Amino acid sequence: MIRGLENVSVLTHISMLFLTTIMSIFAFGNPFFLLTISLPYLIFYMIDRSPGNGEVMRFRFNWWKNLPIWKYYCRYFQLKIEKTKHLESTFDSTNSGKLNGSNPITYIFGYHPHGIAALASFGLTNNGCDFDTKFPGIKMSLLTLTNNFQLPFYREYLLLSGLSSVSKKNILKLLENYISVCLVPGGAKESLAIDFSGNKINLVLKNRKGFVKIAITNTKNGRRTALVPIFSFGENELYKVVKAKEGSFLKNLQLWLKNNIGFTIPIFFGRGIWNADFGLMPYREKVTMVFGNPIEINLDNFEESSEETVVNHFHHLYIEELLKIFNENKDKYGYQNKVINFVD
Template sequence: MVEFAPFRIPLARRLQTFAVAHFLFCFLLLAQVCTFLFLYVLVFTSYWIYLVPYIVYYIYDWNSPEDGGSKRSDWLRSWRIWSYMSDYFPTRLHKTVELDPKRNYLFGVHPHGVLSISAFTHFTCNGSGFDNVFPGFRAYLAMLPFWFRVPFYRDYIMRGGLVPSTKKSIRSVINKPGGGNILCLIPGGAPEALLARPGDITIILKSRMGFFKLALTSGASLVPVISYGDQNVWEQAEYTPGTWSYSFQSFLLKYFTFCLPSFHARGMFQYSFGLLPYRQSLHTVVGEPIEVVSISNPSSDDILRLQKLYIEKLLDLFESNKGKYADKDCKLIIT
C-alpha cells in the first residue's frame, strides 16, 4: 500500500526535497541531457553556428580539468540549494584535530555510498558548512575523468571543485604552493557503490595500492575520513555472480569505468517507492593526519607499510566514533 506524504508540509522541507531531486537529476541525467542537446543542435538544427564559439573554447580548454581545479567557483559552491540538500538528511561534518592551513592534505573518504552523498555535500559545495569547519582550506573532490569530456556538463562540475581522478590532476592540487588545499579521493571508486546496502559499511581498500603510492610520491599528509549512514539512505539489489545484473555491472566497470547501481527508496510525494533517498542523518568524521615522507620511487614494502598504518588508523577512527553516529552493531568491513 502506498504511503503518501501529508499535504501540509513546511516549505523548508519541500525545498529540501526539491534540492535532493535536483542533485539526482544532475548526477544521473544532466550529462546525458547536455550531450543530447549539443548533438541535436549541432546536427539537426540551423542553430549550430551558435555552438562554434563553445566548440573553439572546448578545444582550447581541453586540458583545464587537470590544472588543479582552477575553475572552482566559491559563488556556485555557496548556492542556498546545497544547504537545503544537506538539511534534508541532515549531513554533518566533524573534525577530530586542527589541520595546518599552510599545508596540503590528501583525504581518503570512505565509503563511496550509492551516489557519494556525504562527500558531495561536504567537499563539492558548502552545504554542510565546510568553510566554517575548515577555515582557510579549499576542498576538491576527485571524479571519474570520463565526465570531464561531456560538453557544458564539464564546465558545471568544475565550478564545484570537482577534478578528474588522474595522477596529474590529483598532484596538481596537493602540490600547490602555499598550502590550504585538500584533495578528497574515494579509493573504493565505482565498484564500491555496488556494495552500499543498509547495515554494515563495506569498503574496497586492500587492492588500492595506487592510492598509497600516490601519497608516498607526493609526500602529502594522508587523512582517513569515515562517513556513517551513507549505506542506509537507499536500498540496493544484491549483485550475485552468474546473474545478468552482475554481468551487466561488470561490463560497465570494465569498459566504461562506471556502474549503474539498482537502488530505490522513496518518492517526491509518497514514501513507498522512488529514487529519492531516505531522510537519514549522515555524519562524516575527519581523522588525524598520517605524516608521509616523500619517496620518489616507493617499493612494495613502503606501500604495504603505509597501507597497514592507514587501515589501523581508519579502524580506530571508525570504532572511536561509532557509538555517537552509528548503531553499536555496525561493522566496518575492509576488502
C-alpha cells in the first residue's frame, strides 16, 4: 500500500505537464466551461506576473505544502537532508512575516548535479523532507525555466509548489523580499553531460557565474547574501542516459534545442510502474542532499577590485565548498570511486 502511494506521488509529479495539458484542452474546448472556467482563467493568466516578479509566496499555502503526497514523494527516493552547519534564520519562523533582526540574511542555494530533471530538488520546496524543520525561518523558492510558466494550469501547479522563474529580475525581487532561492547552475546542458561509463561526475560550473553575480548585486543593494552549495548523492542514478556521440545528428539536435528553446531532450530510461526493468519512472535510488557551509558575500576588502575579480573570488570559494562536502561524504554514500569533473 505504502509503495503504491509512493509510486502514485512520483508518477503524478512527472506526468503533471501531460495531465494539465489534457485539462487545458478539456476546459478550453468545452463551451460549457467558457464562462465558468476558460475566460476567468485566461484573464487571470494574462494579468498575473507572479512567476517573474518575486511574488510567488502569494501562492504558498500551508495546506498545499503539508499534503501527504509530498511525504510519499520523498519516501520514494528515501530523500534526506544532511546539514553541515546551522543556517541563520531569515524570519522568526516560517509562518511569520517578522524578520530575524534588522539585517537578516538570505541564501542562494546551488543544487548539484542536475541529473535528468533534478527530481530530488522538488522535495525541498514542500514539506515532504522537512526543509522547514531543518532550516526554520528560511522561506525558499525553487527556480525553473520561465517557459514552464507559459503552460496553462501547469504554471499554477508550479506556483503552489513554490517554484518561480530563474530570470535575473525574479531572483533579485525574491531576495529583495527576503525569500531565498534554490537553482540548478548546470541546467539542461548538465543533463547531457551525465557519463555512466567512468568514475567522473560532470558538473557544468566552470563558466556558470550568474548566480554569484546576483549574490554580489544583492549585497551591494545593502542586503546580506550567502551562497550555499548542495550536493545530491543519488540524483544521477535516478535514470540511465543514452549518451549521444559528438557530431551525431542526435547530439546536434539536443544542442540546438538547448540553445534555441532553453531545454533539451536527453534520451533516458528508468523503471516501470510495476516492473524494475524498463520505463519512465525514476529508479528507487536513495538520495541524500548534503548542504554545505554558507559563503557570505563580504565586499569589505574589494573596494578597489574589478567586478570580474570579485565574482571569480566567490565563485572559487563556492567550488571549494562544493568539493569539500563531496569529498567528505562520498565514502558514506557509495561514491568512493567517483570524482567531480568540472566542464564547460
